[in-house]
Amino acid sequence: MPPKAYSESQGTGSQDPVPDLNIGKGPERPYVVTEPPSSLVESRTPKSAKEKLTIAVLLLVTAFVRLYGLSYPNSVVFDEVHFGGFASKYIKGVFFMDVHPPLAKMLFAAIGSIAGFTGDFDFESIGQMFPATTPYFFMRLFPAVLGTLTVLLMYMTLRCSGVRVPIAFIASLCFAVENSYVTISRYILLDAPLLFFIASAVYSFKKYEIYPQGSWNSQKALLSTGLALGMALSAKWVGLFTIAWVGILCVWRLWFMIGDLSKPIRKTVREAVRKFSFLLVIPLVIYVFFFYVHFKCLTIHSDGAGFFSSAFRTTLQGNTIPQNILADVGIGSTVSIRHIATMGGYLHSHDHMYEKGSQQQQVTLYPHLDGNNDWLIELHDKPNTPVTSFEGLKDGTIIKLKHVISQRRLHSHDHKAPVSESADWQKEVSCYGFDGFEGDGNDNWAIEIDKDATAPGEAQERVKALETKFRLKHTIMNCHLFSHEVKLPKWGFEQQEVTCASQGKPHLTLWYIEGNSHPLLNETSERVSYKEPTFLEKLVESHQKMWHINKNLNEPHIYESKPHSWPFLLRGINYWGHDHKQVYLLGNAIVWWSVTAFIAIFGLLVGYELLAWQLGKPILQDAKVVNFHVQTIHYLLGYVLHYIPSFLMGRQLFLHHYLAAYYFGILALAHAMEITVTYVFRKRETVGYAIAGAFLSAVVYFFVSYRALIYGTPWTNELCQKSKWLSGWDYPCHNFLSSYEDYKKLETEQAHQPVSPSNTLAAGADSQPTVAQQAPNAQQAIPEDFDVDEIIAAPGNKKFVDQNGNELPFDVVKEVLDNGGSVMSVEHRSHTEIL
Template sequence: MPSEAKRGDQRLECQDPVPDLNIGKGPVRPYVITEPPRALSESRTPSSMKEKLLIAALLLITGVVRLHSLSNPDSVVFDEVHFGGFASKYIKGIFFMDVHPPLAKMLFAAVGSIAGFNGDFEFSKIGERFPESTPYFFMRLFPSILGVLTVLLMYLTLRCSGVRIPIAFIASLCFAVENSYVTISRYILLDAPLLFFIASAAYAFKKYEIYPQGSWASQKALLSAGLALGMAVSSKWVGLFTIAWIGLLCIWRLWFMIGDMSKPVGKTVVEASRKLVYLLIVPAILYMTFFYIHFDALTISSDGAGFFSSAFRTTLQGNTIPKDILADVGIGSVVTIRHIATMGGYLHSHDHMLEKGSQQQQITLYPHLDGNNDWIIELNEKPNAPLTSFEGLMDGTIIKLKHLGTQRRLHSHDHKAPVSESADWQKEVSGYGFDGFEGDANDDWVVEIDQDASEPGEAQKRVKALDTKFRLRHTIMNCHLFSHEVKLPKWGFEQQEVTCASQGKEHLTLWYVEANYHPQLPEDAERVSYKKPGFFEKLIESHQRMWHINKNLVEPHIYESKPHSWPFLLRGINYWGENHKQVYLLGNAVVWWSVTAFIGIFALVVSSELISWQLGYEVLQDPKVVNFHVQVIHYLLGYALHYVPSFLMGRQLFLHHYMASYYFGILAFAHALEIIVTYVFRKREVYGYAVAGAFLSCTVYFFISYRPLIYGSPWTQELCEKSKWLSGWDYPCHNFLSSYDDYKKIETEQAQEALYPSQTLVAGADAKPTDNQNAPVAEPASDEEFDVDKIMASPGLKKFVDQNGNELPFDVVKDVLGNGGSVMSVEHRSHTDIL
């Protein structure tokens, strides 16, 4: 007799995860009963021993695939330059600027710190070798484990949405060997943590749907969804689209709950309130908490702080922002003038000329503190006049600004701007004059205080350092001193262009005095300093900077791609290449194109069903078909919400920006495999499973065929060329060797070099050690004693060079030795250097 546990397992295995529709009869119309049956959670939750063993097998296979050879390459790969570098800065507490929220980067820093990383390696360039002190293996292990767990989450999510065990296993296995997901989960990148949190949110919400409303299990699942959403949006702003997806699913569910006549209205209101708290307020609290930790951890000033306002930078250790500044600004003051917008650069000049227009001295906006930011305020009628007393700078005063370093004055005239020359409303601003010159009318500017932007009180009437915001209007051109994001060419050191604008956005013409010195003011004169911003002020400013920089990442990149190309996998991304090996992000074309094709087919099927319904034909009421439609619409809504916004972005985009959308596409496609088994081949399910098995086989075959591009392992030029199904798959096949034997030869040579350090023979009558001052010098030898051919065949020896590094042929070496020249052993060179 089977045991009770076995009978329970058998009962659960036989239970259909898609129950019949529960339709209630109202006085006027039928309605859907939204309360799930009690048995639903049991049928969609792994509980049998067989299923648990299947999950264990799935994790084992995924672990082998995702964790294989993590230490290879042993150098920096792709965006590890950024995110590994940020982890280093977290550990050392050095402030930096990034366009993404902090959580995922902090997690990498935490893992690195636990593994012993002290931040001494900065991940400065792709291909840079990791020193022994950098635990890069453990830092890569973290996203790889998250990648393994994401496969588990896909399986559990599919089970919660009504997919049978075999199909959930097959679909998850396809995801486990999906080339692009394997690649992005192996390196110190944000994608694996982001996808893990998105997958966690999707699973938690689908789990919430299978429990009775208000039950403890449903509340735990809903809270888990909120926590996962908070961590997703705290890793990348892509998480906002996941919040929007779950929000729309809540509205969908709420719509049917309102129409459910068996459910009291009060209960619906309570559930809606609970969702508001768990799915919006909890993520918001988490998001702000991680930023609080971010600000608290990064306390040391650096170049990255240059993106922020001076007030923000005063909160950092080692900042050089002026403090205790003389408040009153007047004629004769030596000042630095800071631009309000465009991340607040300083009005700047230097002894270099414009290469266009008047060819007078350059005037730019410069983001760093510098002596060339200093200007002397002069009264327009009394330039170069000696100071006898302090005269405040009032609204409407006409002034000249003389550059302290070069003695040239701020000047404008009817010349086109050097870069914005096509804009007739912008004129050139230059430095003009010489020491002792009193200037001309084109040096005159009217001070116009902006009362709305200035601090209330005296700062609205006369110029006060920090508090008064003002414009400078040219008296003749009637244009305002202006700056924007446009950069000068290399001859202008790529600093920001300054022009005189008669149009344009008003905030781009606002300035204020940051540093101020006046010899006539007493020591006890009023002084001001920046007010240190609080947490919320820093949070708002950091988001303004993040958004500003993110939208301006428009420089072309060799591996960027457009959103319309992503569903067709027209090209990938080159991550790394060295030693005749390559890492290239490429999706598994079998899964990738199947998802794309299914989305198109499903759209056609739904369209035809809607037309048939309008014509009066019956719509299929089979529970499995209904569940198929509901779940696929849910997942494709997630696909669309994560994909469509990409078309609105003007910044550079890459294939990996499609990964979150693609995840939802695979979830939807898994339901296509499910409906093939349960409906298309419902009388011959074995055929449906055969189709799913064949699909898995093709997926695994593609993975195996292209695995050298994932693991950076040996491949041949011939196999590489044959693998290029599309011209956009632009991994460089010429980098690979002709055969696998060639790789073995290199490995053998490297092993021999390790045992017998290779030598370079320096030949010449007056040869002296150059690479190794302690190299032993051999006595001259005869041709009989010095067998060149024999020595050249020795392990590791590559070539002969003279003392200048010039290669010598064999016969020259023999002649040198025969004429009394010497041979010395010097520091060996690597195989790659010599090749």
């Protein structure tokens, strides 16, 4: 007999969304019929007035939770420093560098522009007050609306995967008041758009699964999945993991389709081609398109372009990259020499000495055009000799390089490198000499043209500007001029170290000539310019830089955390603090720990079932149990794919990097609630619903108890102290006042005082290669007369300094942070994107 499609659910009076498994009898073997029953759409799609009312109630509750007090704080919060600033740059067309794809940032810019934002506010620091001309409320309204819609998507997803209305409603309500998701959806951050796109992809794919294969509705759902995947990938690279999740589920489904003897193989092949086109090609096209728009929008050169090659920068308005450069390089040429493999820039020296080693003049890489990048090429045995005829540079020519401004020559000797002193294969490179000095053998460098890196032609035979790639080999030390992404200390202005290396990666020893002049060549001499890169070349280069910078965001940060701690909610992130109020990212511990516990329990359950099956006992005999296992495995696969890659990342990580995986965990937890009601307590469903209701009550209680950390509203010191279930929940309770009456008094006092600007400048925790770095711990409070206008993170030194360069103990920095202050990187302090 054919299995029943659905039955009346006991105690609910609604259709059962989980049909019995349809097993066909083939001539050789039984097989699973992969075509969903026609009744599945009806039982898993909201159509009744009662369910639509349920959805409306869910929408109203969620909207209230997410939109409440959205205009407060009326100052910059956490990484609004970055993403609000990027929106400003989009509006002004100023080029910038970010490690994330452009879509979400462009959407913020579009919303701001529609609301009247002209980009006149740069979001420079946490705590900086918004001027009246910045429509920050509308820019925050966008992620808040997306956060609200994400809750509805969770409800619809659960319904599509077989969860009944009451449990889908309860689970979605738990998600609606999950503290961390409420917090990240209230500010100009990438997380809310990303999660909305991921949730859209999950819902669309689950919707696709309930329609007959090849039907118009299934194709629309599959197309929607592809569009959502493209948007997720274009918001953050986390979308790649969602694409992988959908891809694995497609392979899973196709595997059963191949075994379905009732389905022609042609239909299975067509479905495979359709999935490839909709789920891979379309997301890729969307992703590339938004980068095309990104490049079209950002046309004005800025310091942020310093990450990119000179050829890339020539496409930006206002660039100062040399053009019409003399092609021929010879003895007597004054040149600027650019490193190829790193973003350090030009071979550079300045009239400052190393503080260790030879204590001779420093040689570094510097990313900006500067007179200190100019070098005079001399023949090694004829220094200080005026040129009377042009002599080109060939492979093997031995030269000296005289620094034009200081008149000292590029030099190496048997001294350890200034920073990489533990590496015996790297030696110090300096500038040495004095007026009239002809130099010595330690100034001699042999040119080695790399013919593999140089395009075929004349540039392989003699050095030509831009075209010839070469190495400089020290004739005595038998090492090559080398640079890598190691910074000198503060005394070296944190510029990139240059050494002479006898080992190391060969591409780190490659150089080329950019600027070039010669006293004997004139306007009629051959000239070369950078070839303008194509869109594809710009796309490839931008991704190389994004990947490189992202993996090197590895400096310590005050609020970073490790992936192994995330499932246990060991600590959160301080977002903002002012006027004895705090915004702190913390998950709802009831939901959070329940997800973690369920994952462990489900793993034990599957292990037990496998053992029972091996012993010949029957398992998975009930359709609801089968659906529970299938859907839970689907969602936990999504959890694993979005969580495990974090362990492979060497960069700094924060609690919010767990939220995409956590979303899948909540979906799986909802199915645990469903099977509890429909199977564990199938004869007493009232008990099951009572347990689910009690769980919801606990979740709401936690949300209400900790709402002050979400909305930045008044809280008392006593309540704060009692709320710290774990020591890692490091929000500063001493900042809160003793009673709510004290807040009213404070508000009254402030109403009669002039408004003072924020006293600290900041950079957020993520996205840019500008990170706060910790100093050694010191037990020290801020002295009463201690005036810190700026706290600055000094890269490379792992310390903080104030605006005058005085080093600050870690406890001083943390206390300023806890009181609403924040840290600004050297890069942001100088209003540049890189050093």
